Amino acid sequence: MKGIIFTEFMELVEEKFGLEVLDEVLEMSGDEGIYTAVGSYDHRDFVKLIVNLSKKTGIAPDTLQQVFGQSAFKALLASIPASASIGESTSTFQFIRHVEDYIHVEVKKLYADAQPPKFHFISETETEMVMDYQSARCMSNVCLGLIEGCATHFGEAIEVKMYPQTDDGSVVRFSLSIV
Incomplete structure (x- = not known):
């Protein structure tokens, strides 16, 4: 990490x-x-x-992870170069897609040993996104907080539901709906 x-x-x-x-x-x-x-x-x-x-x-530890994720989003945003395509995102869903396509790719370029989480996108409409978060670190509540921080940044109200897909929490399905 x-x-x-x-x-x-x-x-x-x-x-x-x-x-x-x-x-x-x-x-x-x-x-x-x-x-x-x-x-x-x-x-x-x-x-x-x-x-x-x-x-x-x-x-509760889950709550602390979630609050940390909300706070960490600001640092993540501040660390993105102005020239990066992710900076052109205008919505939470766009930004989340760019996290997988840009941030995780750049992290792997900079740190060959890095093991960022993976997002597997299941479905997406203008108002809903379903994706699986996969990480051996099992920190889906940090991911939840990051999503919430992102939605706050874009001024969007998003309902997030989490569904564990594995007993150990290494894969969690996120269902996001704009409300």
């Missing part, structure tokens, strides 16, 4: 809960909190941070 995920998470925790809580979560996790945005780290360390933040705050 890319370090930018860790650095964004720690910034969010510090902003929402304070430096003391961040330090306690890092200590509970046996983590020194030293990450570089371009480094690669074990996703299990991220899961540990989420679980321990949940223990500390009483907020």
Whole structure:
């Protein structure tokens, strides 16, 4: 998992809960909190941070992942070069398609060892999109938050339903409807 995920998470925790809580979560996790945005780290360390933040705050891990995804969308958007075709997206659905076609491709070019999630598009109309999210990291709630952050960015009201396709959560079907 890319370090930018860790650095964004720690910034969010510090902003929402304070430096003391961040330090306690890092200590509970046996983590020194030293990450570089371009480094690669074990996703299990991220899961540990989420679980321990949940223990500390009483907020469910799925909710914390979702809030993180909403926040991380802003950083994702800011990291996209102005010349990139994805920047021309005018809707949530267009942007999501570009994530698979542009962002995940660029990540693989920059980091040969990267394993970004995959989106498999099932169907799409002007008001509905159905896709499968596939990731060995099983972080569909981060994906949910990213979708919500994207919809907010485009000023769209979108209802999102999630349907696990595997017992381990590595494949989740997302059904998005503009409301």
